[in-house]
Amino acid sequence: MNVHWGMLVVLYLFLAGMAGGIYFTASFYDFFSGQRTNISKKGYTISFVLLLVAVFLLILDLERPSRFIHMMLAYKFFSPMSMGSWGLLFFGVNTFITVCINSEGSLKTLGDFFLRIAPFRVYGLIGVALSVFLSAYTGVLLSETTRTLWAATPFLGALFLASGISCGVCLLILLEKDDEAFLKQGKRFDNICLVVELSVILFYILALTIGYGPYPEAKNLFSGFYGLLFIGGGILLGTVVPILLNIVGLKGKIAPVLVLVGAFLLRYAIVYAGQQ
Amino acid sequence: MRYAMLNDVTRCIGCRSCQVACKQWNDRKAEKTKNVGTFENPFELSGQTWKRVKFIEVDKAEANWSFFTYQCNHCGDAGCMAVCPTNAIKRTKEGAVYIDEKICTGCKYCLNACPFHIPHIDEEKHIASKCNLCADRIASGLMPACAKACPTGAIMFGSRDYILTVARERASFLAKNGKNKFNVYGENILGGLGVIYLLPEAPEVYALPEKPKAPPAINFVNVFSNSFVGLIAALILTFGAYASFKKGGEK
Numbered sequence: 001m002n003v004h005w006g007m008l009v010v011l012y013l014f015l016a017g018m019a020g021g022i023y024f025t026a027s028f029y030d031f032f033s034g035q036r037t038n039i040s041k042k043g044y045t046i047s048f049v050l051l052l053v054a055v056f057l058l059i060l061d062l063e064r065p066s067r068f069i070h071m072m073l074a075y076k077f078f079s080p081m082s083m084g085s086w087g088l089l090f091f092g093v094n095t096f097i098t099v100c101i102n103s104e105g106s107l108k109t110l111g112d113f114f115l116r117i118a119p120f121r122v123y124g125l126i127g128v129a130l131s132v133f134l135s136a137y138t139g140v141l142l143s144e145t146t147r148t149l150w151a152a153t154p155f156l157g158a159l160f161l162a163s164g165i166s167c168g169v170c171l172l173i174l175l176e177k178d179d180e181a182f183l184k185q186g187k188r189f190d191n192i193c194l195v196v197e198l199s200v201i202l203f204y205i206l207a208l209t210i211g212y213g214p215y216p217e218a219k220n221l222f223s224g225f226y227g228l229l230f231i232g233g234g235i236l237l238g239t240v241v242p243i244l245l246n247i248v249g250l251k252g253k254i255a256p257v258l259v260l261v262g263a264f265l266l267r268y269a270i271v272y273a274g275q276q
Numbered sequence: 277m278r279y280a281m282l283n284d285v286t287r288c289i290g291c292r293s294c295q296v297a298c299k300q301w302n303d304r305k306a307e308k309t310k311n312v313g314t315f316e317n318p319f320e321l322s323g324q325t326w327k328r329v330k331f332i333e334v335d336k337a338e339a340n341w342s343f344f345t346y347q348c349n350h351c352g353d354a355g356c357m358a359v360c361p362t363n364a365i366k367r368t369k370e371g372a373v374y375i376d377e378k379i380c381t382g383c384k385y386c387l388n389a390c391p392f393h394i395p396h397i398d399e400e401k402h403i404a405s406k407c408n409l410c411a412d413r414i415a416s417g418l419m420p421a422c423a424k425a426c427p428t429g430a431i432m433f434g435s436r437d438y439i440l441t442v443a444r445e446r447a448s449f450l451a452k453n454g455k456n457k458f459n460v461y462g463e464n465i466l467g468g469l470g471v472i473y474l475l476p477e478a479p480e481v482y483a484l485p486e487k488p489k490a491p492p493a494i495n496f497v498n499v500f501s502n503s504f505v506g507l508i509a510a511l512i513l514t515f516g517a518y519a520s521f522k523k524g525g526e527k
Contacts, residue, residue, distance in 0.1 A: 028521055067379070070379050145387070155502075161506050161510060188519075188520045192516035
């Protein structure tokens with residue numbers, strides 16, 4: 001069977017999920033710690049940049065890039081790609097507003113204008129809702145097809161959401177050097193994300209093998225090259241090992257790097273194995 | 277009125293007139309093809325080949341060569357149409373599902389949503405491409421080019437009710453006079469197909485799924501179940517963020 005969605009789509013799913021995850025983490029770090037921190041300001045900016053890169057990759061993958069505009073001329077509730085296009089637009093605009101509000105210089109003037117319309121907290125909450133939508137939609141997009149590995153279970157949305165947020169936390173941890181409080185709390189939150197992700201993966205595997213199936217197509221994901229990437233890369237390197245490293249309190253950046261690599265391999269394996 | 281086509285496998289002689297007529301009427305280009313050890317040519321559908329004849333050897337006491345002509349099935353519940361983000365895939369009042377070339381972005385969502393794996397990318401125009409049931413001919417009161425060209429009546433065209441009656445009567449006649457059980461395929465699946473098949477063997481012999489799954493976008497279940505599970509995960513993660521980031525949580 002032909003592979004219709006390749007590396008550009010895998011990268012798009014990875015980066016878009018991470019953009020949502022960073023916004024989610026940065027925004028909640030502000031909310032719950034009761035202060036507007038530098039790490040959050042950095043997070044909003046990185047989220048916006050990642051989103052731009054992700055959209056660029058998405059448009060690049062289209063066979064007719066100039067026709068991306070047609071995505072914005074239609075609205076279909078039950079087409080995840082249509083909903084996702086609108087989600088990308090709204091999330092992008094809201095993240096840009098957040099960046100303006102938290103920046104200095106000329107963008108600050110624009111930020112002040114937006115603050116006159118609504119307080120920062122409103123933009124933050126809207127952004128969190130949109131970030132959850134963005135990260136989860138990358139999984140739902142795959143589910144609304146006739147590819148068995150993607151469509152047979154209801155878990156891909158939750159899986160990509162947990163994985164995307166985990167990637168967001170990890171990227172922030174990798175980029176932060178000084179804020180010890182965030183590093184400690186970030187690792188704790190990352191462990192929660194990883195446990196949720198691992199649980200969803202287990203449900204996904206059970207659903208494919210005994211719950212809904214067994215589906216013969218499952219062997220594409222659980223054996224061979226894609227099995228190695230999914231089980232060895234996505235599950236062991238990307239979730240199990242980082243959880244253990246976080247539990248033993250290993251200092252350094254090994255665990256976040258493994259999470260990012262594992263999350264990419266997880267998406268790569270699911271996207272490619274699903275099209276075999 | 278909804279129209280349909282009948283592909284009667286028992287009448288097909290594998291002459292490929294339908295393939296040629298399809299290419300001619302729809303301005304599809306010739307492609308370089310490979311010999312892969314069968315008499316089939318071309319071996320698969322493509323952006324330039326919207327219809328082809330499969331040569332299927334049925335292994336029985338007597339060797340049997342079954343010629344199976346196929347193309348887009350113009351499903352009543354068309355998954356490609358449901359997921360298309362730009363409304364580029366449309367249906368005529370006669371039931372033909374076609375791709376509007378001006379709007380298609382080539383996102384390939386329809387390629388992944390079709391249970392029969394019919395749409396392909398037209399490599400020249402960079403858009404999705406598939407049989408349109410010769411919608412322009414039907415609108416002018418003509419039958420599709422393949423049906424017109426078929427020399428044996430293996431491809432018939434008419435109102436869907438008429439085609440179903442013909443298919444049932446033919447299946448009944450053949451069953452009375454032959455050894456096989458004849459299957460009428462496509463009557464009720466996926467909202468009723470716009471192409472009905474009369475098959476002398478089980479559908480899987482022709483790589484037709486017996487119960488093709490409607491792309492989940494149509495029955496809503498997957499959208500809601502995915503969203504529901506995602507929402508639960510989001511709530512857990514929100515609580516996790518609160519537990520991790522709350523004031524004094526760094527201690």
